[in-house]
Each structure stands twice: as structure tokens, then as C-alpha cells.
Amino acid sequence: MSRWIAMAIALAAATVAADVGKGQRAPKIDLPTLQGGRLKLESLRGKVVVLDFWASWCAPCKEELPELERLKSTYQARGASFVTVNIDIDRANADAMAKKLRLTMPVGLDPKGDEAANAYGLPTMPTSYVIDKNGVVRYIHDGFHGASDVDKLKHEVDELLEK
Numbered sequence: 001m002s003r004w005i006a007m008a009i010a011l012a013a014a015t016v017a018a019d020v021g022k023g024q025r026a027p028k029i030d031l032p033t034l035q036g037g038r039l040k041l042e043s044l045r046g047k048v049v050v051l052d053f054w055a056s057w058c059a060p061c062k063e064e065l066p067e068l069e070r071l072k073s074t075y076q077a078r079g080a081s082f083v084t085v086n087i088d089i090d091r092a093n094a095d096a097m098a099k100k101l102r103l104t105m106p107v108g109l110d111p112k113g114d115e116a117a118n119a120y121g122l123p124t125m126p127t128s129y130v131i132d133k134n135g136v137v138r139y140i141h142d143g144f145h146g147a148s149d150v151d152k153l154k155h156e157v158d159e160l161l162e163k
Contacts, residue, residue, distance in 0.1 A: 032109050065103060
């Protein structure tokens, strides 16, 4: 089975399984990371979190991730965390893209799409969730549309940091 078909099946299953919406508590995430640690969403409680799902085969992801990395550099000192979850079946693809894009954000690994991706019910790739300090999803971004999405994220993170 090609990786495209496998990923389509995983995304379709995720969409059927759950659909996290605004105002709902963010589902727990506890995944191994590319960096060798664990990505535990609950450990970030008390911070504004931007959680992004991506894959190496996703063209908009390749545009979005460097923008998120820049935002991370800007907002980290103010109490925001930027974390990602990769859904590639082959870890080498995730590792290669993370290195190419020089990602320093934690990259959780969900190769079967059956843990975090399934819990969130991803509508498309990439999808980002902006989560408040109490662990509640406040904003969802389907896909990536360039500078306008970056501006929206800045506004949303600023708003949640002020609360």
C-alpha cells in the first residue's frame, strides 16, 4: 500500500473517530519525540500552546513550519509553547524534513495516526490548534494560507497570553 493511501486512510479514520472543536478540552497527548524525549501536552498546562499536525508529504506544511518556528522564537519568552506532531509512517521522512527546516520545536511522532491524530480528528493537513492556559482549544486552523494565517496566529496567541 502506498504511503499516500495509508495516510488518506489514517486521516479518514481520524475524522470519523473524533472532531475536537473550539471550547473543548484538548485531548491528551503523550508521544515519543524525534528529539528523544516525550511530548506530553498536559505538562504544558499554564501556557498558551500552538499544537500543529504535519507530514513530510504535505506541501503547505513545508511552508507553515518555518513560520511556526519563527513565532516560537518570538513568543517562547512570553509563556507560549509551540509543539508539533508528525504523522509520517516512516520516521526517516519526519527526521529529514525537521532537519531540513531546522525545527527546534518538539516533534511528537504519531506514525499510525492512531493516537494524537485520531483523538483530534484532523480535518486537513496541516491543522493547528491554539490551546489556552487551561488546556481548552480556542482556535483551529485548517490548512495554511500564508501571511494571513501567521497574522491570525499572532493575534490569537497575544489575546490568550493577556488573559
